[in-house]
Amino acid sequence: MDDGLSSFRLPRAPVAAAAAALAPAALLAGCSGPQSWADTAGVEAEAVARLLWIMVAAAVVIWLLVIGTMLFAARSGPSDPRGRGARGLVIWGGMVAPTVAVLALLVAGLILMRDLTGRTGELTVEATGEQWWWRIAHAAPAGDADAAPVPTPNELRLPVGRTVEMVLRADDVIHSFWVPSLGGKLDMIPGRVNRLHLTPTRTGRFRGACAEFCGEAHAQMALPVVVMQPEAYADWLAGQAAPAAEPADARTRRGRELFLATGCGACHAIRGTAAEGKLGPDLTHVGSRLTIGAGQLPMGRAEMARWIADAGAVKPGVRMPAFDMLPAEEIRLIADYLVSLE
């Protein structure tokens, strides 16, 4: 830079050209990854993306026609609106064509909506929006029809190639369920049951998000999603249905004592122990989850201790109070116990 004003100069042509060339690349970078509607991994997301691309193509054609006509009119100068063809242009181009285009879009959208919500799934997963986490429960493993659904909060695991019926509810305010790579979105409304279908087409890790502003920590209400082979899914679900593992060593045994003694069980349940709280997420297999706090921290001992000490510092507004009045060592013991619950 030769002087202080150089940053105010217009970019030279090669710079501008490079910027113009890079801009689409930068935009396209947003079209991949674990939370992109364009990088589809589900039948339903593909249907939505297909409709969007058809719409974009049709919009480009219509835009070119309208702009082309406008340029033609500007170049050919003023003429008598009563001239030949003017009436037809107004009726066909201005009335009939837009009506048909909007009708086609309406019918395509309605058929898409019917296909996304109107069928029955091969398995059922209940998801309830809470401030600010996901209360998820999988239908119990096959052959055990009377068993209660298996709680697996803040993590959605699905078998590849199967159509899952998501039963969507909300406990407090309106939330919205959206896993862009797989499908959606659909609102979760207190007092209502909405149903959405997801049919994952490939395995992998994806990210869902609450898509309706629901309060302070709305932006931190993420949902890790794992699509697995059906056998792996069955194994995982059987593991999640089992009660919590017994502590294997003195440290985790002490951690469990502290967990129960400090009142964690008022809000959290650990099946197989005296902790039966229903307010917060079920922690029976919390150590097997990928994240802590609905996608906020990776699962680990240090992260778990940090969450227990002051969850609100990680996720402002969270309902869980800070427990930094406990000695740091006790927090570490509780964290060790929780992370051991796989």
Place this chain on the structure above:
Amino acid sequence: MKQKTLFEEGSLWPVIAALGIWAAHFLLSYWAAALWCAKAADGSGSLFWVRLAIAVLTLLALAAIAWLARHAVRRYGGRLTFEDDLTEDSAAERARFLGHATLLLCALSAVAVLFDAVPAVVFSTCR
């Protein structure tokens, strides 16, 4: 000044009547489906009676709009014109303008009523 009644010569009511029919058709169709699915539908969630009701409502609405369009043409001399400017300061020209506006709004409302009914064609259950 005395208000003009619905179909008195020079009344403004026909201009907005078609839009009113559209609004009524939309609300009644919406209410029928919402109430049926919330209160009356059986386990299968069949929409048969709602679809029938919306079909009848749609025919009634289209018939009313057609009658209104006929009224606009006969009594007001309305025409589907795009080229003529209706600017003359006379009672006859004002009536022609009202007829013209009514006729165009009838066309718009008829299309809108058909659009309202499309979901009833696509969906056969409450789910």
